[in-house]
Amino acid sequence: MSSAADIVERLKAGERAAVARLISWAENGDPRFGGALGALFERVGRGRRTGITGPPGAGKSTLTNEFTGLSRAAGRTVGILAVDPSSPFSGGALLGDRIRMEERTSDSGVFIRSMASRGSHGGLARAAIDACDVMDAFGFEELLVETVGVGQAEFDVMEAVDTVVVVLCPGAGDGIQAMKAGLLEVADVLVVNKADVAGAERLLTDLEDAVSLRRRAEGAWEPPVVACAAGRGEGVTGVWEAVERHRAWLAVDGHLEARRARLRLAQVRGAVAEGLDGRLWRSGGLDERARALLAAGETPYDVAAELLSAVSAGSVEPEEVSGS
């Protein structure tokens, strides 16, 4: 068993294996993670966090690879978190994506890590935030989080980033459906990939119309719609420039601070929910209690109410805040 202090020292000394280890702790909900992050927290915050999401086959990994190339060409290091969906059905495609990324693995300025969503039960967004924090603390400058937007848990991973790039392509995703599902609300940059394929023009127009029709507050960010053909390397610079424009927007008027505050709150809520789950169910005997009540013929919601009444929130005094 390595101690948190050991791993923290190794990470500070530039050992990539320490990054991998800490991300595993985050993924597994290891109790040592909190202490390690605390010891590294002053190093966290400089990395720029960009999410890439979209339907299977839209070209997310290709775009991630291109973003990596552009960042490396600009002399910046890159940490990549690829969140595999829990879906058992898309494993094949992802494997192919990973193989395409292999050209990057010999580059010491690039770190690539996969994270499975299977069995995560709600802790996935928290773990993704943690993983970004670790890569950030190590010193990676561009943090890219790629996830297939196929399920609620996987979609929530976008809470981990500052800039969300939604990648669509003709055929694989219908623009109007994307809008109805609220994608417009999370997209900071909308990309029409495979712009050389039939239907791309229409998708672009649909997205532009949807963006322009959407009411937004004064000064709010309006997501640009950018076309590219990432597989041919065409238009990718334009997409990256759109990401950079969003970052420039974030940098003023406290926008980045607001995003990061939201991210931190999501991280805390995740850690509290998992902590409660462990305390109440795994070690607190609520499981046995629930079984006994159910076996005695109580209805599920009566059992839930009874268990809830056994859990009381203590007093929470704002003046306890340290440093305020």
Place this chain on the structure above:
Amino acid sequence: MSSAADIVERLKAGERAAVARLISWAENGDPRFGGALGALFERVGRGRRTGITGPPGAGKSTLTNEFTGLSRAAGRTVGILAVDPSSPFSGGALLGDRIRMEERTSDSGVFIRSMASRGSHGGLARAAIDACDVMDAFGFEELLVETVGVGQAEFDVMEAVDTVVVVLCPGAGDGIQAMKAGLLEVADVLVVNKADVAGAERLLTDLEDAVSLRRRAEGAWEPPVVACAAGRGEGVTGVWEAVERHRAWLAVDGHLEARRARLRLAQVRGAVAEGLDGRLWRSGGLDERARALLAAGETPYDVAAELLSAVSAGSVEPEEVSGS
């Protein structure tokens, strides 16, 4: 505002609108739901609960439709819960599925309800169990729950059923990937749909090999692998017979009781988690507290630990169990 008692009476009087209303309450986490379910709980338990899951395009809705036809021909009423994935990308396909189901909507012996997973944040499985309970209490005899197995939250919906049918087809889902992702652990019946398409034979053999190689306890259920071409109506009876065989297995040695106990526990855990979430975050001030601590420079896990320490689990005495 309708009272729970009103809706319960209307449901008991055979009003289908009351079924829809109660499912909406379940979906929205309405506090009135628990009381309504309690008043109906003695009517819950007779319906047979079958889940149909698989990748997009595998033919889940077609199979659900065929199951419905077979049940209706046998004089049994059918309640269908279609859990749409939160994914914004598969909305189009699902819309098509729904349209194919329209032939059923004029049949008073069939009830069809969609449930969105978007924004459910972990409450989806609990809501699906609730919805089955409501349809069950109304008197629907065959309860079919269809969900795209594309994300963790959506996949967890299978906790709501007694028999899980996993539908694969050549091309859309690779058998080995399905096995690696643990699908074999949840499947009670494995279906190779589109058996007339190239690659079906290979998929069938792969699945059979995987099933036979898997170690299982003495007396445990071994999932049959059944081929069909649901779009042509070929082999569907064989699939339904496999479902019936699993039900016969469930009926002995307390297997069904064990499944239902697991289901009830999942329902209680869901209700407790959501109850805690509401109490602590929405109305308990933990949100403001967390913001204040974060703003004061505390690290996320320190904040989480502090909030957790403010929540104490009261004593849980087994002897309080009523009726024991």
